[in-house]
Structures are given as structure tokens and as C-alpha cells.
Amino acid sequence: MSDLAPLDESITLQQLDEDPYPIYQRLRNEAPVLRVKATGRTMLTKAEDTKYVKDNPELFSSDDPNTPMKRAFQAHTLMRKDGEAHMRERMAMAPAFSPKVIRTDWMPQYMRVAEEYVARLPRGEIVDLFPALSGPYAARGLGILLGIEEASDDDLQRWSQTLIDAAGNFGWRDEPFEKSDTANAEMNTLFDSLHERHLAEPNNSALSVMLNADDPIETMQIYSNIKIAIGGGINEPRDALNTILFGLLTNPDQLRQVKQQDDWERAFEEGIRWVAPDPGLVTAGDGGYGNPWFPYSEGRYGHDHSGQRQPGRGPL
Known part of the structure; x- marks a missing residue:
């Protein structure tokens, strides 16, 4: 059997949060496959390695029960499922994202929101585009696409960041999960209130197509799908x-x-x-590709934003 990847006990979660790129550069040169104690994961930082694990789902599975995502979303989401289980939940909302629907429904809406939100920017002064444009624009467009227009831009942005913080809470601190519990309760209440509208007036939004499907997935998985879209959308x-x-x-x-x-x-x-962005996977069985060896159920992260900056490499 090949050797396990070396273990690093010096890299901290704070360092990875504040400025990971110098760390990634060093690891690409010195230890491109490294177990990092603070994360409880094996980090892969070279482009060819991250591509390999993404191209071999039979060895590197998304179904990792040891990440904070399940606790954060109060659900086993499609992001942590493989094969038929993943595909069933993914396809449940696929009609909302078809090329035709994007062209006929969402592009005009996004263009309208863009024009409205750009027009309201102050003139003749320095503007922070993060809170003034980019965040609200992304939130409003997503709210329309998902069929949850009743949620405010501020609530959507808060829910999104809360889910992100909790799903990335590898230190398992209480505070991020307490906030995500509150956000989940708020979202569930909103989603419950929207059933009647979407059942009475079906449309191409993600929530509507899932609620009106001939063979709908479970209600809490519908909600989980919407939350995943909020978390990353x-x-x-x-x-x-x-x-x-x-x-x-x-x-x-x-x-x-x-x-x-x-x-x-x-x-x-x-x-x-x-x-x-970076995908997180777990080994589905003992295996590897040369050195190092990945034991069964070893969590690992392929850091695409490290591989994308690797000299001489194009897009992954």
C-alpha cells in the first residue's frame, strides 16, 4: 500500500479564511496532497489532481456524512449525494433552468432587474458595488427564478451567507449553527406559505415546477433544493x-x-x-493514483481556485 499523505498541524482555519493563496502556492510546490488537521480533510492544490478526483466519482464520492453541511441545511442535500439519488433531486428543478426557460423567462427578468438596480445607483460619488449593486441584484434575480419573490433582498442575502458560514463551519462552533437554525425556520415558514400560490398558478420557477411535478420529491427535499440554490445562487x-x-x-x-x-x-x-469555487468529496473506497493512498471515507477538498492559478494551466 502507498503511504498516506503527510499531515500538517500548523495551517489554521483563520489563515485559510483570510488569505489562502500564499498557502496554496507553497503547497503546490512542496506538498500538493496534504492532510490538514484543522480542516479534517486532505487538500489537493494542483490542477491535475483536482481534475482527477472530479473525473473519478466512483472513487471520490460527494456523499460525505462528516461535513457541517447536513447540520447547516437540516437536510441531506443533493450536493452530498451521488448517482441516482443526486440525479433525482437535481432533475426535479431542472425544468426551471432549461435553455428555453432561461431565454424566455429569466433573461428578460434579469435584464429588467439589472437596469432598475443600476439606475438607482448614486451618481457623482464613490460607490461600494458589493452592497449597492452586486449583492441585491443577485438576490432579486434568484428570488424571481426560485419563485420566492416575497423574500426581501436583505433576507435572501442574509440566509445565503448564514448557510455558507454554517456549511463551512469545520470548527463546529455553536454560533454559526444557531444562526442557520433561525434562517432555516424563516425559510421553511416562507416556503410553506407559497404552496397555495404556486399550486393555483403554476409557473416556471424552481419552487413551482417541483411542487407541481407529476412525481414530486419529498417536501423537505424540495426545500433543501431551494436552500442550496440560495446558498450558492x-x-x-x-x-x-x-x-x-x-x-x-x-x-x-x-x-x-x-x-x-x-x-x-x-x-x-x-x-x-x-x-x-472548490468541490468537496470523500473517498468511496480505499484507493489512489500512485502516492498518496486515500483510505475509505477520507474527506478531501480539490482546490480549483489553486489549480486555476497554477502556472501553465488553462481553465479546469
Whole structure:
């Protein structure tokens, strides 16, 4: 049997939260596969390794019972399921995200929200786009898409961040879970109140298509799906928008080129390559690919936002 990955006891959760990139750079060079005691996970920081684990789900499973996500969401979410179980819950809301529905329903709505929210920005002064535009814009668009327009922008953003904080609470502190318990209760109450409207007036929103399905998934899994969308559907577009704006505004030559060529799609692609999310998986059985060996049920994180910054590598 190959050796286990080395164990690091010096890296802290605070360091990874405040500025992980110098750590990732060092690990890519010195220990690209490393067990980190503070996280209880094996960290993979090189592009080829993160790609390998994503391409081999039979060895690296999403079904990790030891992450804080189940406690945070009060549910075993589709993000921690594989195969048919994952696909059933994923496909339950897939009609809301079909290319046709995106084109006919959501694009006009998102454009309307964008025009409205940009128009209300103050003029002639410095503006913090994070709270003034990017966050509210992402929240309002998602609320419409999910069919929970009754939730305010502030509530959606608060719920999203609360779920993120609790799902990432690898230190298992009480406070993040107490906040997520409150958020879950608020969301469940709202979702309960929306059944009548969506059953009486079916539409293409995620909540409506799941409630009106011929063979609907369980109610709490419907709610879990909506919460997953809230947890990742605000911060991801918000941060992508901020990243792209920052990149263009600090590189005027690239901004000019994008404007001249009307090539905003490439700007988007570069923005999400530059700052990428990370998947978390667990080994489904003893195995590996050379060194090191991953024992059964070993949690690991493939740090795509490290691999994306690896010299000589393109998008993963």
C-alpha cells in the first residue's frame, strides 16, 4: 500500500479564511496532497489532481456524512449525494433552468432587474458595488427564478451567507449553527406559505415546477433544493460580477478591448477562471493514483481556485 499523505498541524482555519493563496502556492510546490488537521480533510492544490478526483466519482464520492453541511441545511442535500439519488433531486428543478426557460423567462427578468438596480445607483460619488449593486441584484434575480419573490433582498442575502458560514463551519462552533437554525425556520415558514400560490398558478420557477411535478420529491427535499440554490445562487453571481468588474477596472486596456469587441462572454469566462469555487468529496473506497493512498471515507477538498492559478494551466 502507498503511504498516506503527510499531515500538517500548523495551517489554521483563520489563515485559510483570510488569505489562502500564499498557502496554496507553497503547497503546490512542496506538498500538493496534504492532510490538514484543522480542516479534517486532505487538500489537493494542483490542477491535475483536482481534475482527477472530479473525473473519478466512483472513487471520490460527494456523499460525505462528516461535513457541517447536513447540520447547516437540516437536510441531506443533493450536493452530498451521488448517482441516482443526486440525479433525482437535481432533475426535479431542472425544468426551471432549461435553455428555453432561461431565454424566455429569466433573461428578460434579469435584464429588467439589472437596469432598475443600476439606475438607482448614486451618481457623482464613490460607490461600494458589493452592497449597492452586486449583492441585491443577485438576490432579486434568484428570488424571481426560485419563485420566492416575497423574500426581501436583505433576507435572501442574509440566509445565503448564514448557510455558507454554517456549511463551512469545520470548527463546529455553536454560533454559526444557531444562526442557520433561525434562517432555516424563516425559510421553511416562507416556503410553506407559497404552496397555495404556486399550486393555483403554476409557473416556471424552481419552487413551482417541483411542487407541481407529476412525481414530486419529498417536501423537505424540495426545500433543501431551494436552500442550496440560495446558498450558492447569490454569492456566486455576486462575487463573479465583482471579480469581473475589478479585473476590468484595474486593467483599462482589457476593458477597452472588451468594449470594442463587445466580448463580455470572454470577460465572464476569465473572471470565473481567475477566482474559482472548490468541490468537496470523500473517498468511496480505499484507493489512489500512485502516492498518496486515500483510505475509505477520507474527506478531501480539490482546490480549483489553486489549480486555476497554477502556472501553465488553462481553465479546469
